[in-house]
Amino acid sequence: MRRAALPALVLLLAACGDNMADQHAYADPQAPAVAALDPLPPGTVPMGALDRAAALANPPDVMDLERGRERYGIHCAPCHGLTGHGDGPVARRGFPPPASFHDTGQRSLPLRDIVTAVTEGAGPMPSFADRIAGEDRWRIAAYVKALQYSQAVPAEALPAADRERLPPP
Numbered sequence: 001m002r003r004a005a006l007p008a009l010v011l012l013l014a015a016c017g018d019n020m021a022d023q024h025a026y027a028d029p030q031a032p033a034v035a036a037l038d039p040l041p042p043g044t045v046p047m048g049a050l051d052r053a054a055a056l057a058n059p060p061d062v063m064d065l066e067r068g069r070e071r072y073g074i075h076c077a078p079c080h081g082l083t084g085h086g087d088g089p090v091a092r093r094g095f096p097p098p099a100s101f102h103d104t105g106q107r108s109l110p111l112r113d114i115v116t117a118v119t120e121g122a123g124p125m126p127s128f129a130d131r132i133a134g135e136d137r138w139r140i141a142a143y144v145k146a147l148q149y150s151q152a153v154p155a156e157a158l159p160a161a162d163r164e165r166l167p168p169p
Contacts, residue, residue, distance in 0.1 A: 048129060048130070051129070051134070052119050052120070052129050054134060055115070055119060055129070055133075055134025055135075055137060055138075056112065056115060056116060056119060056134075058134065058135075059111070059115075059135075059138045060135040060138055060139065063138065063139055063142040064139055065139070065142060065143055065146055067136065067139050068136070068139030068140050068141075068142050068143030068146075069143050071132060071136045071139060071140050071143075072140050072143050072144070072147075075128055075131065075132055075140070076140060076144075078090045079091055079095065079097075079098050079125070080098050080101065083147060083151065084100065084101035084102060084144060084147040084148065084151070085100045085101070085102060086098045086099060086100040086101075095124075096123075096124055098123075098124075098125060101144055101147060101148055102148060102151050102152065106148075107148050107152075111138065111141045111142065111145065112141075114140075114141035114144055114145075115137045115138055115140075115141045118132060118137045118140060118141070119134075119137060
């Protein structure tokens with residue numbers, strides 16, 4: 001029995017080689033848009049592209065800010081911080097800090113651009129398309145806009161009772 005197993009083992013080991021390293025592979029279709037090693041064949045659609053396009057095309061009828069706050073706290077606050085200043089616990093532990101939502105360039109972003117960043121990723125931020133439903137991405141974007149407004153409300157926009165509690169300028 002042992003003699004019969006030896007030739008089979010020799011054949012098995014002879015068949016092994018480094019040919020796995022030389023096999024053809026396509027670039028990840030969900031990776032950020034960079035020069036792909038191998039473009040997708042003509043007439044194909046990258047996996048998830050239709051869902052991403054539908055999420056961008058269909059904002060929800062009602063922007064539920066409470067749901068947006070909840071989803072932001074789960075998915076965004078670890079890096080962006082609870083107030084959106086880019087000071088979340090992940091950034092405080094050495095990961096490159098994200099841009100503050102309160103910077104001038106970020107404040108001027110329309111909702112669609114925020115949804116696109118959550119959907120496709122931006123810089124070191126990965127795509128969250130597989131983790132956050134399309135409608136929730138819009139709700140997160142609306143919550144980010146509310147955060148931006150909350151950090152820069154003009155004093156004259158506040159009720160009189162709240163203006164009285166403000167410290168003197």
